[in-house]
Amino acid sequence: MEVIPRKNIHDAAEGLRALAHDIRLSVLCHLLQGPMCVRELMEVTGASQSNLSQHLAKMRLMGVLVNEKRGQQVFYRIANPAFEQLIKALKAIYCPDNCR
Template sequence: MEEIPKDKVTDASQGLRAIAHELRLSVLCLLLDGPMCVHELMEATGAAQSNLSQHLTKMRLMGIIKNEKRGQQVFYRIANPAWGDLVHALKQIYCPEMCAISGGDV
């Protein structure tokens, strides 16, 4: 494997912390399907408004998601599509049966 410079490991570990939370990971997964506004995320997750807002702020400050104001609503979207690959890898680990691996030697 490639050597990763120390400061990149620092960045990456901080990025991981930003999604290493049940609610924040749920939000990330939801946003993989496209942008959503806060109250849509509230309904989808069942989270309290203040709590959700704080988590969204944290993810935004860590560069995971971006926001865009439209009228009185704020839409959030994933900043880098590569997070989709990471979530996919996570699925392979925690719900392999969902990934339905067609061909692979054990």
């Protein structure tokens, strides 16, 4: 009946919390275009190294992102392609529709 069953509400809310921050949401949006390393994410988000690293850690622990070390860099990507739909829905709500 209800769209999200009671037993999944907690996980879903926790998932939302993993995205409910300017920096983390920005990271997710940029990663929709493909994997990026931390330094690149620093540039596009404007966050400090330490701060970004902590946000990335949270998103990793929450299962939103996965990472892979390549040489001395660490690349992050979105763990589940279904996040794209979530972002699209969010855009439909928060971007006055001829968004840009």
